[in-house]
Amino acid sequence: MQVTATMNPNQTAANATDQPSASMVGVARRQRLQDMVFHRLTQFFSLLVLVALVGIIVSLFINAWPTFAKFGAHFLWYVEWDIINEEFGAAIAIAGTVMSAGLALVLAVPLAFGIAVFLTETCPVWLRRPLGTAIELLAAVPSIIYGMFGLFVFAPLYADFLQVPLQSVLGGLPLVGWLFGGATNGLGILAAGFILAFMILPFIAAVMRDVFEITPPILRESAYGLGCTTWEVVRQVVLPYTQKGVIGGIMLGLGRALGETMAVTFVIGNANRMPTSLFSPGTSIASTLANEFGEAEGLHFNTLFALGFLLFCITFVVLALAKWMTVRVEKAKGT
Amino acid sequence: MQMDTSPLYRRRRRTNLMGLALSMGAMVLGLIALFSILIVLFSNGLAALEPSLFTQDTPAPGSEGGGLRNAIVGSVMIVGLAVLVSTPVGILAGVYLSEYGDTSKTAEFTRFVTDIMLSAPSIVLGLFVYAIAVATVGNFSGYAGSLALSLIAIPVVMRTTENMLRLVPGSLREAAFALGAPRWKVSTMVSLRAAKSGVITGLLLAVARISGETAPLLFTALNNQFFSTNMGAPMANLPVVIFQFAMSPYDNWINLAWGGALLITLTVLVLNILARVFFREKVRA
Secondary structure (H helix, E strand, O other), X not given: OOOOOOOOHHHHHHHHHOOOOHHHHHHHHHHHHHHHHHHHHHHHHHHHHHHHHHHHHHHHHHHHHHHHHHHHHHHHOOOOEEOXXXXXXXXXXXXXXHHHHHHHHHHHHHHHHHHHHHHHHHOOHHHHHHHHHHHHHHHOOOHHHHHHHHHHHHHHHHHHHHHHHHHHHHOXXXXXXXXXXXXXXXXXXXXXXXXXXXXXXXXHHHHHHHHHHOOXXXXXXXXXXXXXXXXXXXXXXXXXXXXXXXXXXXXXXXXXXXXXXXXXXXXXXXXOOOOOOOXXXXXXXXXXXXXXXXXXXXXXXXXXXXXXXXXXXXXXXXXXXXXXXXXXXXXXXXX | OOOOOOHHHHHHHHHHHHHHHXXXXXXXXXXXXXXXXXXXHHHHHHHHOOXXXXXXXXXXXXXXXXXXXXXXXXXXXXXXXXXXXXXHHHHHHHHHHHHHOOOOHHHHHHHHHHHHHHOOOHHHHHHHHHHHHHOOOOOOOHHHHHHHHHHHHHHHHHHHHHHHHHHOOHHHHHHHHHOOOOHHHHHHHHHHHHOHHHHHHHHHHHHHXXXXXXXXXXXXXXXXXXXXXXXXXXXOOHHHHHHHHHOXXXXXXXXXXXXXXXXXXXXHHHHHHHHHXXXXXXXXX
């Protein structure tokens, strides 16, 4: 039997102190090159998002500049929209945007809170997954569907069963009567608020439910152990613990409602007037853009870009605040 | 101890019952409202679902009948190109954020910006793409529409890819490094392959998201009444056609709008359900 000295210790030691073979150096060099290319390639792609953001801000501002130069800061509260005489003000559109989004929040947040409480506390366990999935699927439905629903189904019902009764009952009251004046044709700021509420309801409910679910069970069970009722546990334990996440979720919903085009354009009435009541038609920034961009020219064109710039700034601030709040939640969670 | 019948306890129980009843009422109300939307959509849309929907092009104002063929083909092409562009960009960017840029300030800022772009108003993105891809070239085009949709899809893909890659255990990567694999192979052939199902879920969700977007296409791809596969010119697409038809006074247009809305919703729902089923099965396996 021949023992071939393939693992001769002397030979191995000698090999270890030798230079690595030329092919190994070649492989290492090639791999380092590949790694560098891969690193720079992926870095380039990830920086594209930053470039896009800067590009958006710059291009919007450049195209909006003639309007800002002509009207200055006065543009923000100028109540005028005269295309022929080229007198524009953003106040009408901003008012419509903020009012419809605000109404949507007022309508959607309590409902979303109720849904989240139900899903996390009282719902039987076998029903939780299907209902939760249903809510999340509804959050994925495109907004144009909500707009069509609003125009064809909601508006007539809303006009007959909500607007007319509200106007007849509350229209004559001294302090709040002015809120319910105007034509009861199923469109208007409040209608847009309702449709937006439908749209952001599943989104906020899903966020709230996720945030409620990460409450440590030990906190809830300690409260139950002290004799708290379910409602007290939710109000005094879960809600304070998840407060930032809940507010972050609400602000995310607000951000989406502010920027929504299709759901609003169908039902807001598209009138370039300052709304005088909940039923009066108005316009939001996004619906002004959608309706008027096609045929805009000259200063009108620049003004639409100015509105777009303002909308981007508003939603940027809201979303940044929401992100800041949810980051605090994640830090508290320990992730 | 008179605890069960003390007034304070009774009041607390009443509050509890009222609160829980209200929350159940909110659930029921919310579900009724949301499901009524789906019911209306299905009943109106199914009435419009006939073979002519897929074989005829959009009708001129006032003419009878018609279908959505050019819009469907246009949407498929625009969304398809957007997915083709955003998939590699989004995945590679997500790989960078999770594998290379873990704690650097740039990476943190990039994540922040990505989250903002995720929820940014899509009409503003349409304005931006108009300024750089339509005004400069001089005409609306399907390419501009795809660019706008990619701007929406890339942050979605980036975020899900990064999150899924983070879930891959570090020991897997370290084992690959120990075997002498170069960094790029570890990132792609080990980490990405391990996170494959999550990444595909993210892609499906991104496709679902951009399929229904209308506002960015309003100023970029515009619309086209005729059948066209030329992406360098205005292209018909479902969302804009629905927008135009739904707000019109013609009955056949409104009918077609419902049919198109049903098609879009079905696509979005099927993609979302696929994404969930796919992800859940792989996670279980």
